[in-house]
Amino acid sequence: MSGSSFGKLFQITTWGESHGPAIGVVIDGCPAGIALSETDIQMFLDRRKPGQSKFTTQRRESDSVEILSGVFEGYTTGTAISLIVRNQDQRSRDYGNIASVYRPGHADYTYTQKYGFRDYRGGGRSSGRETIGRVAAGAVAAKILEQLGIHITTYAKSIGPVTVEEQDYHFEQIHENKLYMPNNEQAQKAEEYLSQMMAQKDSAGGIIECVVSGMPAGIGEPVFEKLDANLGKAILSIGAVKAVEFGAGMQAAQKNGSTNNDAFFIKDGVLEKATNHAGGILGGMSDGFDIVMRAAVKPTPSIAQTQHTVNIDGENTELVIHGRHDPIIVPRAVVVVESMAAVTLVDMLFQNMSSRMDRIVDFYS
Amino acid sequence: MSGSSFGKLFQITTWGESHGPAIGVVIDGCPAGIALSETDIQMFLDRRKPGQSKFTTQRRESDSVEILSGVFEGYTTGTAISLIVRNQDQRSRDYGNIASVYRPGHADYTYTQKYGFRDYRGGGRSSGRETIGRVAAGAVAAKILEQLGIHITTYAKSIGPVTVEEQDYHFEQIHENKLYMPNNEQAQKAEEYLSQMMAQKDSAGGIIECVVSGMPAGIGEPVFEKLDANLGKAILSIGAVKAVEFGAGMQAAQKNGSTNNDAFFIKDGVLEKATNHAGGILGGMSDGFDIVMRAAVKPTPSIAQTQHTVNIDGENTELVIHGRHDPIIVPRAVVVVESMAAVTLVDMLFQNMSSRMDRIVDFYS
Amino acid sequence: MSGSSFGKLFQITTWGESHGPAIGVVIDGCPAGIALSETDIQMFLDRRKPGQSKFTTQRRESDSVEILSGVFEGYTTGTAISLIVRNQDQRSRDYGNIASVYRPGHADYTYTQKYGFRDYRGGGRSSGRETIGRVAAGAVAAKILEQLGIHITTYAKSIGPVTVEEQDYHFEQIHENKLYMPNNEQAQKAEEYLSQMMAQKDSAGGIIECVVSGMPAGIGEPVFEKLDANLGKAILSIGAVKAVEFGAGMQAAQKNGSTNNDAFFIKDGVLEKATNHAGGILGGMSDGFDIVMRAAVKPTPSIAQTQHTVNIDGENTELVIHGRHDPIIVPRAVVVVESMAAVTLVDMLFQNMSSRMDRIVDFYS
Amino acid sequence: MSGSSFGKLFQITTWGESHGPAIGVVIDGCPAGIALSETDIQMFLDRRKPGQSKFTTQRRESDSVEILSGVFEGYTTGTAISLIVRNQDQRSRDYGNIASVYRPGHADYTYTQKYGFRDYRGGGRSSGRETIGRVAAGAVAAKILEQLGIHITTYAKSIGPVTVEEQDYHFEQIHENKLYMPNNEQAQKAEEYLSQMMAQKDSAGGIIECVVSGMPAGIGEPVFEKLDANLGKAILSIGAVKAVEFGAGMQAAQKNGSTNNDAFFIKDGVLEKATNHAGGILGGMSDGFDIVMRAAVKPTPSIAQTQHTVNIDGENTELVIHGRHDPIIVPRAVVVVESMAAVTLVDMLFQNMSSRMDRIVDFYS
Numbered sequence A, B, C, D: 001m002s003g004s005s006f007g008k009l010f011q012i013t014t015w016g017e018s019h020g021p022a023i024g025v026v027i028d029g030c031p032a033g034i035a036l037s038e039t040d041i042q043m044f045l046d047r048r049k050p051g052q053s054k055f056t057t058q059r060r061e062s063d064s065v066e067i068l069s070g071v072f073e074g075y076t077t078g079t080a081i082s083l084i085v086r087n088q089d090q091r092s093r094d095y096g097n098i099a100s101v102y103r104p105g106h107a108d109y110t111y112t113q114k115y116g117f118r119d120y121r122g123g124g125r126s127s128g129r130e131t132i133g134r135v136a137a138g139a140v141a142a143k144i145l146e147q148l149g150i151h152i153t154t155y156a157k158s159i160g161p162v163t164v165e166e167q168d169y170h171f172e173q174i175h176e177n178k179l180y181m182p183n184n185e186q187a188q189k190a191e192e193y194l195s196q197m198m199a200q201k202d203s204a205g206g207i208i209e210c211v212v213s214g215m216p217a218g219i220g221e222p223v224f225e226k227l228d229a230n231l232g233k234a235i236l237s238i239g240a241v242k243a244v245e246f247g248a249g250m251q252a253a254q255k256n257g258s259t260n261n262d263a264f265f266i267k268d269g270v271l272e273k274a275t276n277h278a279g280g281i282l283g284g285m286s287d288g289f290d291i292v293m294r295a296a297v298k299p300t301p302s303i304a305q306t307q308h309t310v311n312i313d314g315e316n317t318e319l320v321i322h323g324r325h326d327p328i329i330v331p332r333a334v335v336v337v338e339s340m341a342a343v344t345l346v347d348m349l350f351q352n353m354s355s356r357m358d359r360i361v362d363f364y365s
Helices: A038-048 A096-100 A108-115 A121-126 A128-147 A171-176 A184-199 A227-236 A249-254 A330-354 A357-363 B038-048 B096-100 B108-115 B121-126 B128-147 B171-176 B184-199 B227-236 B249-254 B330-354 B357-363 C038-048 C096-100 C108-115 C121-126 C128-147 C171-176 C184-199 C227-236 C249-254 C330-354 C357-363 D038-048 D096-100 D108-115 D121-126 D128-147 D171-176 D184-199 D227-236 D249-254 D330-352 D357-363
Strands: A011-016 A022-028 A065-067 A081-086 A151-159 A206-213 A241-246 A264-267 A270-273 A291-297 A307-311 A316-319 B011-016 B022-028 B065-067 B081-086 B151-159 B206-213 B241-246 B264-267 B270-273 B291-297 B307-311 B316-319 C011-016 C022-028 C065-067 C081-086 C151-159 C206-213 C241-246 C264-267 C270-273 C291-297 C307-311 C316-319 D011-016 D022-028 D065-067 D081-086 D151-159 D206-213 D241-246 D264-267 D270-273 D291-297 D307-311 D316-319
Touching (some): A011 D022, A038 A065, A038 A128, A108 A121, A121 A128, A128 A330, A128 C357, A151 A171, A151 A184, A151 A330, A206 B249, A227 A241, A227 B227, A227 B241, A241 A249, A241 B227, A241 B249, A249 B241, A249 B291, A291 A330, A307 B264, A330 A357, A330 C330, A357 C128, A357 C330, A357 C357, B011 B128, B011 C022, B011 C081, B022 C011, B038 B128, B038 B330, B081 C011, B108 B121, B121 B128, B128 B151, B128 B330, B128 D357, B151 B184, B151 B330, B206 B330, B227 B291, B227 B330, B330 B357, B330 D357, B357 D128, B357 D357, C011 C128, C038 C065, C038 C330, C081 C128, C128 C330, C151 C171, C151 C184, C151 C330, C171 C184, C206 C330, C206 D249, C227 C241, C227 C291, C227 C330, C241 C249, C241 D249, C249 D206, C249 D241, C249 D291, C291 C330, C291 D249, C307 D264, C330 C357, D011 D128, D022 D128, D038 D065, D038 D128, D038 D330, D081 D128, D121 D128, D128 D151, D128 D330, D151 D171, D151 D184, D151 D330, D206 D330, D227 D241, D227 D330, D241 D249, D291 D330
Antiparallel strands (some): A022 A081, A065 A081, A151 A206, A264 A270, A307 A316, B011 B022, B022 B081, B151 B206, B206 B291, B241 B291, B264 B270, B307 B316, C065 C081, C206 C291, C241 D241, C264 C270, C307 C316, D011 D022, D022 D081, D065 D081, D206 D291, D241 D291, D264 D270
16 A cells, blocks of 8 residues: 555645656545635645755656635635646656666655655656645645634754754844744855765755644644654654654653753643743643754755665665755755645544543534 | 553553552454463563562562453454453552652653543553563564564663673573573673662663564565654653664664665575664565564663652752662563564554555455 | 544544443543533433333343543533443353354454454354443433524334334324333234244344434535534444435435425425425435434344354354343434434534624634 | 455446546556457446436436557457546536535545545545446446456345345346346336335435345455455445445354354365355355345435534535436446446456466466
């Protein structure tokens, strides 16, 4: 089988290969009555589009979305929403030895092992272009969250060795630099680092952080459908993500209960927490405070250096990948992480609606 | 709703509260023809049982499992397997102010927000005892993996500040110390650290590592049902886990493509990798090499120190938790991580069976 | 795999064999705050219990239910509810040649073909006792429906050739006769027919009808999760059911649009329908009028006559089934049909809650 | 939510409205390595296309399919297959009072109740055009079944009062008449009946029968995912179907065990059944004999007669539906029933693959 669907009540199904005719997504379970236009979705897609800076591929794609169903007179109807983006730069080209070798760090070998052969054109379904469907769906999910007063802020916390510490966050700067870092100065340093990597025919990784504010408490379903479990799956399903953390994350392992526990207190009649090491999630449910999540993204595996590898005939060989590739995945993946978070939050908000009998009675009376 | 089921084809459904009459699991989708006895399952349960060392709760439980269905004349029949463990130490007791305050670091507040009230006896469903069902199911999954030549090794890599580095691993020592560390000397240091924490009425966290060997290549379903996405969800669904990593994990963010890519080569006719930064997973599918995964576990939130918190009437208060609690969750959670990994691997192995038409034709001819 | 779970948000997972130690069900997704006791469930179980009349098996079972989880201080907690019924009459007995032959009309042959062998004791998982879990879950679902003003009436419309026509329905008589027919006189005739069948060592079939009143309009999810599609699956999943109908049912095939369409009209400000050939479902959604559904139940396959069949060694043989078997399945299956309907309705009511953005905003504000 | 997906391992997700820009389906879980072209799919679509006879709508649609993903160099790749059919006849038109009244027998009222408003153009998502996605997916499923030696024959058994009895079946005639009946003479009578109905501005219903040959035994998952339960759901999810039967179906209710049981016997070393009242399904699993299933289809609700109904403002009104509508749904629905059967069978065949440990070991060795 293949697992192209995500979500239980708000379900997205993506399809499409890098060099096929089109890429798209079907969103099922979107409520009726939401104002939705192609512009709403295009805004999200433009954040991952190629050509935004010198650190992105030269592939020419406008990534223009078309709504094919589920919207009538400007509003969602409650039925399945089909979104499509035509691939423009799908010209027949010389794939060199790409078709016959397994690129290190790529899924060439595993796809071949699973399916017996693979669509070698630009990575096929394992291409970064696969995320177009996710982002289009994320735009729709964001419209829902907006109406519920929930907001997601996502940014590059680290680019290679350059990290923005929490005290230096300036969220208003995220969209002022090409790398979506919350600090323009650090972004400048990161750009320099990336230029250096490009000169060395190398690539870099980084960390994407995501903060959700306005989330009501109690969202997430014990015990397997925990909010963090589902967010974690959503983020780990994005290619190149190798780790996911919540709140204190890996550092929690080094802490002690006395300092890691977030003390509750009441201030002006409102429940507060002294700290947020939990990252807004306790027992797999939102606690009403900011949800804080981080994803570690590996360096782009496509590098211009000559690499040792193996071909499909089982022989040792050398590989030189032509064309210009993004020296870093992180900036364009920021909106992908945000989209997957949005899709997951909407799904969990919907799942929560049947947890209390009194609220169900209210709903139906 | 609540999310007490995990898995698609090999599906487990757990139930039971810490101080209810029993705890159990239903395993659905277990193939017919596997020799299975209560002893097989008990071996796993004994690894998480209380009372194994001075670092575990004083609660007296034999955690004896009974098979109620799905096994006939010593073999699984292919139908649902129901396993039950009766709670022994469920005597009515004085819960002190536990019933009326929100313990920091616990799910008391979020359960109450979600459901309107909660079963306050010993954490109810958010208790560590909930994992009994997972471990019982993990024992069954392990029997399946065994027949496929797949083996999982799980251990405590870190206890607080004490970490065993890869070059110091002695896997045969894992079951020689109470902390399930792969190095007895480091385990000794960790025990000293834990004793110190207990003296200070404090607790510690740690890191659990899991290595899967013998996994065939190509397991995992693009694009949302990736192997790492599902393993990640499985592990993050365990209470107290705050982060999950694969291969280089968080460190991948600091690396460069030239060093992070695992070069393929052929040696003696066999495909090998020069390194395994990918942790055995490429493009969301197993690559045939060891799968390496780590989980960060937070320090036990129940500590004997006085803590500031809030009660259910919205007033500031102080909390003193009585009774002896595990100063660390890690050692008993080792088998829980292994169990969730086993359950996930089996499910993904089954899902993979319909990926190629030629193999399906073979199967049915 | 095996498919022991039913439902998406209100999910039941049943387990247990006829002659194993116990039978049970886990109900996941039951909302918090419902008053629930063993008595509530026992009332449903008693309707399918053996020994209610001379037309039921002589097996001695009290079918007493125990609640193992998910209820605290008399109310559901929102977490998984585990219900168990111990089998009492599971003594080792002489199964004669049951173990080695395929009984006609039973699942012996298909179970063996699927799983390689089978639990031959009393039909194992294909026994009518499997429905205990369904009925226990149905009792819980009925509690939910009750709070929403939804009521289900179920009865035997036909027993063999004896049918109660709609104009002769007296719903208050359903529980006044052993056959659960809505007309005591017809029930008397049916009893005579059944006595005759028993004398002839034969068995009979019948039709169960189910009427749901008080259902709000708009429940059911286009296009595959239609209300009738899910109810149909629920009913067809009950052993021995060979057909399911809604409203005019099979007769709709003979009708014309002009007479089959149910005309809408307004009377005293309320929308009414002149007829209900649709059986309360239009386009897969409830239309607010009575849902009417029928299930055809085949005659009990276990008959005392000598039958020709084949043994597991592939040889022709004769079969004589010993012991007394119900000459008809229908009366005890009435509550099973009602239970499966209840479980399905609850699930669909919950799924409907996220269909409109305005209602979601209301819910969360 | 909305339920636009069907299937567990072989999953189809359909989308699109009658008068939107396009209609389509995403097929997820199709194995790699199947030769698949647009011609394969077009052959199925042409069987439900309008304009095949005088008994079909005048809407001009070529219903040409385009493959957008999941096929590379003529073979399925194992990833999601996206199929699209552009609507051609979607011109803006005068919908008369369709937008403001509830058509009897249609889903106008229920859609409005559920979603708060509806896409009134041609029925939106409740239009018969919704089935295009099902049929396109059915064509792909049929390719899989073909390789497994499984064949489905589907036809109109009854058109209004004209029924073809089993002894008069001539399967080779099914494609020789416009009504897809297995007997040309009866088809002629049915055509006359339909002409008469059209003259009377009325419509007719009928019965579609489906016979599956070559099915291996043991397919179907106890106890809720029975083969008949899933086939039943699949068929009942098709608009206008009001009942579904297997084997003896509704008639089983009138039979006795002695005559309804299908006796097994061995002939020339092969297991045979004396009769097939079970319709090829015992205990929810295929028994290796022909699966026989029937669906009752109601008469087309759109008739040219003046009908009494209610408008969206809650007032009594009269409705005249303009344009020519199919006087019968059955002939074009034949391929829809076949398609849903095919999709279900493939899914259940895949689910069965992990039922026996010995076969799993074989598969992976």
